[in-house]
Amino acid sequence: MANSKSNMVVVIGPTAIGKTQLAIYIAEQFSGEIINTDSRQVYRYMDIGTAKPSISDRTRVPHHMIDINLPDNDFSLGEFIKLANVSIEQITARGNLPIVCGGTGQYVWAIVEGWTVPNIPPNPEFRAAKLKEAEEIGIHSLHDQLSIIDPERASEIDPRNVRRVIRALEIIKETGLKPSQLSKQREEEYSPIIIGLTTNRGNLYHMIDMRVDHMIKNGFLDEVEYLTTQGYKMGIGSLASPGYRELGQYLAGESSLDEAISKTKFQTHRLARRQYTWFKQEDPRITWLDVNQVDITSVASTLVANYLS
8 A cells, every 4th residue: 555654454343253363363464563452451460351362372473552550550541542652663663564453442543543632630639529429329420420511422431430430520620621522633644454343243242251151261250369369459440341340249249150250241242332332333444344254364364465565
């Protein structure tokens, strides 16, 4: 592709659809390195529950933006953009192909569209007040507040992710602007090919359920127990991700294991639906491949080869 902008491959889609293995395949075929855009894989110790690429996979192909923070630390969009762009610049300087892969739409579009984020410092008093409010009248009350002011941003945030909801409300308080409209764009540096993986809802839910069962079989409960013994609180911040809260409730004697697994599957279904609010089927930038109808490795390989030619 003759273009003054840098090449980039982007692999997107809902959770459990097969993005990681496709990205690795493309990387091996085209001298690529992978930039993670899954907002939970940036955290250490959260390996099984986030379906993080295995050590073997990371040995086969260089991965970036994985294991760079602790589970109880905040990690802002601004920090992600800064670090990810440094990684991409280094990959390009080595003559390799940057491959963006992940299901967190905010992270993906921040890179693809060249977002910059205003530096709005935290307001500890506001955050403490909102946390107290959530404890007293429920976390959904905060999400309802955001929905009234900025329904677009609210639709992108899990109501259980209290930190992100509070951050959005904090931005509104400090700037008077909607978070969905606040991210500014610089001139786009990349001319990407965006490959979206999808399938029908029934197939996707089946794939999710199978993966949750696989996670349990491979030690997800042990991972949650380890995090708990290290002092991390399940259901808070990054550990509000599907499975961590639910298995934490089981370990606390608040539910049975079967109930925890069932709830994990249900919450992961919800996550997949939210991901589609970021990745629209009608978006002309995305070439969608149905994983149950085509040989995605073959088709994707042809697409990327044509794009780079």
